[in-house]
Each structure stands twice: as C-alpha cells, then as structure tokens.
Amino acid sequence: MTSLKNCPAPAKLNLFLHVNGRRADGYHLLQTVFQLLDHGDTLDFTLRDDAQIRRVSDIAGVPEEQDLIVRAARLLQAEVLRRSGALPRGVDIAIQKILPMGGGLGGGSSDAATTLMALNKLWNAGLTRQQLMDLGLPLGADIPFFIFGQNAFAEGVGEALRPVRTPTCWYVVIEPGVAVPTAAIFSSGLLTRDTPPIIITDFSSHLENQTDLKGYGKNDLQHVATSLFPPVAEAIEWLSAYGDARMTGSGACVFCAVANEVDADAVLSKMPNKWSSWKAKALMQHPLTAML
Template identity: 65%
Template structure:
C-alpha cells in the first residue's frame, strides 16, 4: 500500500571544512572548491500527501513567505517534472517544519530543507527521479541543494555542484552562532574578496588528512576575512573559539566551528562559551540520515 505520510525526516546542516574561491565565470558566479561535511544537527520536516495537488507549508517561518521558501519552490519544480513524466498532476503535499538551523549561518539550512523535501516527495509521489536527476532539479534554486541530495562527504567544485565522494573526519564539532545573519551576496560582492586561490585536488585534501589527522587544518575559508570585516561578531567568535583548536567560519558565515576529537572535549568547550552566544555540539556524519530512514520509511504517523 502506498504511503501517505512521512514524519520526522531530518534535514542536516553542513560545514565547509575549507572553502576556496578559484575564479569567476562570465555570468558572475564564483568558482569554488570545498569539502562539504554533514553533521547531525538538523531541521526536522513532516510530510502529508494531499489529494488536491496543492503544496502547502503548514508552519510559519519568520521572515520567509511561503512562496519564497526553498521547500515550496523545490516541490513545485518536482510537481512540474511529475506532470511531464506521468501526464497528470502530482498529488500535492502538506509540509511542516521544526526549524532549528539559523538563517544566514552558512550551514545550508534552507538548501538542506529543500533537498529533504525533494527526496521525500520523490518517494511519496513515486515520481521516479534518480539521485542525479534530483540534484539537477534543485541546482537552479541553490548551489548547495545538489550536495544534500548527494548525501555524503564530498569534494565540491564548480559553483558547488560538481561533487566527488571523499572520506571525511570522524570527530565532534562545536559550532558558535555569533548572533548575526550574513547575506551571501554581500560577501561575494566585496571588492577585497580573494578570487584567485590556487586550485587543489581531492588527493591534496586526502593526503593532508592522512598525514596530519586535522579535520579543519587543510586550506582556509576565503570568505572569512570579508565576513569578519563586515560583521565584527564573526571575527570575535573566530578569535574566541580559536583558543581551543583551529576555528573557521563555514560557508559565507556567520557560524564558526572548531573540531574536537571526542564528545567530552566538545562538552568542555561548550561549558566555557560566553552567555551572549548560542553554541552547540554536533557529530560528523558519513552520509545523509535520510538514506537509511527512507528505506525504513522514516516514522509514519
């Protein structure tokens, strides 16, 4: 019997273990290299089929109108593709979200939500798209969406959509939220942004990991200097967390993270965090938890 609901579906955050800007395309998009690492801090989404073809977000998200939400936009794209393939309208969907990942944090929360929606709707609607087809469908909405559909630690190139699987570190992270939301266009549009980092290879990253065993030691985040200049709380968070290891901003900011070898060490750092900051710990993930959960049909209610 076909499922009509899938609840408690995770949309995990990601960290950029490094992030280099190696150039710029004629259309203005920046060429990047990065390693994307999934972590077990996640939004949680709940899906219920409709019988009228409508796509409805049933949860209010402050500052994000429904028609602008990446979840809703992604599902409309999938519904259009469903109609092309099957010659009839998609069933529709109600989506509720328990949102804990901050917006403008560099954790990919909105893109992860959209990726989870694509994967679950593809399953519930029996739309029949492959992983690569879902990745291509999501790319126009956001360069991080293909990674979350890809669903494993990845060496990324291009605008972030060219992905190769790579072994990632097995560690814990402490993540600080500096209390500011960093708009990505402000960072990529800055005149002083480094745009000519020397390209590296996936073997460069893997070799460094095997020799040094440092999750955050390879490379740097080229966006960090600009974000720290424009948003002083980011610079303050990097400086403070740097007392406990190599601290680095993720994505275009604002969140800052540090890798620790054990959960107890992460707890020790968390105990020292000043009250003005929100901070939390997270474990690295080798693959997207939705992969195994979809096989078990998440939790059906």
C-alpha cells in the same frame, strides 16, 4: 503511504572554501569540502486530497511563496506531471526549524533537498539521485550536495561533486547572532579570487597524517565577513583557544573540530552566554540516502 514524518535535513560545514576565480557570467569558481552534521531541521510531509502545496509552519522572515521548500515541492510536482501526465496529490509540509538563516550551514538548501527526496518517495516519482540533483540545482548550488548524500569535494560553482573521506570527530558550532547575506560577501571589494586550485588527493593526503584539518586550507570568505561583521571575528577569536576555528560558508557560523563528545561538552561549558552554540557529530552520509 500518505505521510512521511521526522525527515531530517542536516546541516553542513565547509571544512575549507577557496575562491579560484570568476566565470564570465559572474558566478564564482570554488573548491570546498562539504561535511554533513548530525544536527539540523526536521520536516513532516502529509498528502492532501487536492493538488495544493502548503507549508503549514510559520518561518519568520520567509514568506511561503519564497520558501525553497515550497518551490522545490512545486518543481518536482511539475516534473512528475510532465513525465507521467498525472498531477500528484498536494502536500502539507511542516518544519521544525532550528538552523539559523544566514549562518552558512546550508539550512534552506538542506530543507529543499529533503523535500525533493521525501516527495520523490511519497509520490512514487521514481527520479534517480542524479535527476533530483539536476532538478534542485537551479534553486540553489548547495542542494545537489545534500541529495548526493555523502561528504564531498566540490568544485565549479559547487555542483561538481566527488565523495571524499573526512575526519571522524565532533564539532563545536557558534552562532554569532548576525545573519550574513551571501551576496554582500561575494560582491565585496575585499574578496580575493585567486587561490591556486588544489586536487582532491592533497586533502586526502593531509588526513592520512593527522586526524583533523588543522593547518589545511582556509575560508577565503572569512576575512570579508569578519571585516563587515565584527561578531564573526569575535567568535573565531574566542573559539581559536580550543582548535582551528574557522567560518563555514559565507558565514556567520563558526566551528572547530574536537576529538570526541566529552571535549565538545568541555568547550560548551565555557561558552559565553551571549552566543547560541551546540555540538554535532560528523556524519558520513545523509540519513535519507536509503530513499534513493
């Protein structure tokens, strides 16, 4: 095998996101439920005859050397060399980038996770799912979730994952047109860090009584983002007419759950032209799960 084509890197939503405290090292203690979506970037991997790792697609504002895709590939290449004593062939990586940066959808982390899973297969590296998760964590706290491969209740800094059942539904997502820097949200004096911890059965019990998350949890980062970035607040206000609209991650994207694709299309038909928006079906597992 010399190539892998059309490898999906799905988006994620944070169905809720609670900030429970902050560790001595400055990292925030979180609880969230990650939801995979049937919508995301797509990557192609083609082995080279030398050892170079190259991104052959331009991404505005992301230099190749700083791209998580390239950094993940080089990290895995070094790990294979350490384990086997043989340097694997280099690779050309092409990406069809559709997820916005600074959107809270996990795009860069998902791209990196897909890179680790695909190259683990292409290089016959033989790393386990957990080994890939451990390898990816220093690059980004969301990367282990995508390698985990299923919707998850997450704690700690986002790395402690347990599988969880989530609603079978569709989502409408609005891109408000601003990029929200995660650091600006977590460093804001507006952020509270004292939401009482919950347990996973609280979430599961809620879903046993209704099909969606209406009335359950919140995003503790949302009031900070809406204060600093008014377009986020505007999108939430508009979408709230059609469901329990909330922000994902540290922003900027906003979503609400709907029962089916017909309902999603109905909301999108009324969407103001000033916003990019789309629909996506909830995924139960990552499309590349079978690779591991």
